Amino acid sequence: MLMWGVTMWLAILAAVALFFRPLLLQKSKFASLTCHILMALPFFALASRFLANDTSFAHVVSYGGEDLPLRYRFAATWAAREGPLLLWVMWMTLLAYVWRNPMRGENTSSTHPLRLRLIYGFNLLILLLAWNLDPFKQSIGTGMGQGLNELLQTDLMVIHPPLIFLAYSLCLHISCIALSSMFADASGIEHRMLSIVRPGIFVSTLGIGLGGLWAYLILDWGGYWAWDPVETGSLLPWLALVLMSHLRTRPGKTSEKTWIGAGLAAGGLAFFATLVTRAGGVWASSVHTFVTDSAGTSPPDAFSRMMLLKSDGSAGVEVISYLVVLLLFIGFWLQLQRSSEKGWKPNTLSLRLFSLPIIGVLLALLVGMYNEISCGESSLQTCSSMVDSAVYGTVPTFAFTLLLFAPLAVEFRYGTAQIYASDEGWSFQKIRKVIESERNKNGVRKILKKSPLKEIPNRLWGRIVLKAGTDEEQTWSELTKEIATNIVDLLITEEFVVSGKSLNKEEFVTCGGVLMRDVDLRTMESRLVRNLFFAGEVMDIDGLTGGFNFQSAWTTGRIAGEEIALRCLS
Secondary structure, eight states, rough: OHHHHHHHHHHHHHHHHHOOTTTTTHHHHHHHHHHHHOOOOOOHHHHHHHHHTTBHHHHHHOOOTTTTOOOHHGGGSSSSSSHHHHHHHHHEEEEEEOOOOOOOTTOOHHHHHHHHHHHHHHHHHHHHHHHOOOTBHHHBSSOOOOOOOOGGOHHHHHHHHOOOHHHHHHHHHHHHHHHHHHHHOOOTTHHHHHHHHHHHHHHHHHHHHHHHHHHHHTTTOOOSOOHHHHHOOOOOOOHHHHHHHHHTTTTTTTTHHHHHHHHHHHHHHHHHHHHHHHSSSSSSSSSOOOOOOOTOOOSSHHHHHHHHGGGGGHHHHHHHHHHHHHHHHHHHHHHGGGGGTTOOOOOGGGGGGHHHHHHHHHHHHHHHHHHHGGGGOOOOHHHHHHHHOOOGSSOOHHHHHHHHHHHHHHHHHHOEEEOSSSOOEEEEEHHHHHHHHHHHHHHTTTTTOOOOTTTTHHHHHHHHHHHOOTTTBBGGGOOHHHHHHHHHHHHHEEEOOOOOOTSSSSSOOOOOBOOOGEEEEETTSSSTTTOOOOOGGSSSSSOHHHHHHHHHHHHHHHHHHHHHHHHHHH
16 A cells, blocks of 8 residues: 555655756766656556556545446546546646656746746645645445446546547646746747647547547436536637637737736636535535535625535635635736736746645645644544644635735735846846855955846946945855845846947948847837837848948848838828
């Protein structure tokens, strides 16, 4: 029994390792492959127990049976609450390994590792939820349960649920692309999105179609569609995928902001669909409704009914975790709406909000383990109530609503001032961390001696630190908080007046300017600001001679002018 339970520990440790080292593949291909295998291992371990009809496990006793055909034994793996989560992790792991390398147009130093870290973070959350449900718990007694429901003994049970969870996994990967592009670099986001949208639409359509066939042939709903919340919930991510597939019909005219918003919608709706399916009938119109309040009646709205699940033990922890993630997706979409503000970019500190559901599940696990240890000292009734208690039950209902505005609150608290002195970009927090690191590592070194930022020449660094209030003999250990703040402010806000010519004396070409990755070369429109066009040497291009630069100015000017005229006429 212990051996099979260890697979959950190994999977969680592998997810943690990849979360902190998302580019482990670059260091060791073997270590990266091993971690991915370990994350998928619990699903295959549980499936093997069903195939072997191992009655020492409670779930096998409840849903398995030696009389079942082999394919139905395998399908019984996802008949309970625990198996689908492990199936989801398996699909997420497989897709993460398939797209482990940088995707088309993806920034290898920022966007790529952030995308992988988000994927492994969601994997960790789902694994913790599965562990909280205890998929390998030991059976009590020797009798068999009811076995797999007759309505589930169909080939569609073998195919439909895996396809749906594969579709949800693809949607979640799309949302990770959206979030990484939102906080790092959105260049080429449409290509990355479409590479997953296309298989996502195919898998989702096939899964929903087979579900409708199941409802028509087996469930006797009178048709392929009954507008049940479970069916409708699976339709919503499909609609998001279809929307993104139509965005490609406007090449160069769909902003990165729109792509990011659509990606957030796909991932958020996938979590919503999972929530609807596994919330135990929170939606009153569903055939699965059985959640009631103390008076025995259901509250009038779905949100209130969901709040009843806060104290519903492991099931409540799972459902509320989905709700927290969904609310955070909506909150980040609200944060995205501020991106129209000139020069604004999201603060990466707000990304840490995604740790909230993980923290909630960890607290639930710790409380559950403590209650189980203390169980022996209490009566049977008291023991049962202790084990079933949920951490989320102590959280006020209004706190979940406030999660919508949590990303904006973080943004207003820590600010958004950023400059781009490199491809990665600078922020106040980033520069401050570099200075703090330098003070801790090289305390005896003079501040003026060497720039800690590779993008800043030593001579320029010296002028800035002197202006900030230091002296030539001051060391890093003597740096005060006030002067450190002055240095950071000067690096971000200082203006320089250039007069005269450089040493060449004959320059006629302007170097530098707007980054080419921020310009759509088909229209010369900014990828960051709608209806802003660039032409000529204002962009970061320069030729070897004046003739090349003249031609560049004429060509880009004509492209921009024709696009502007076309938009004015339309």
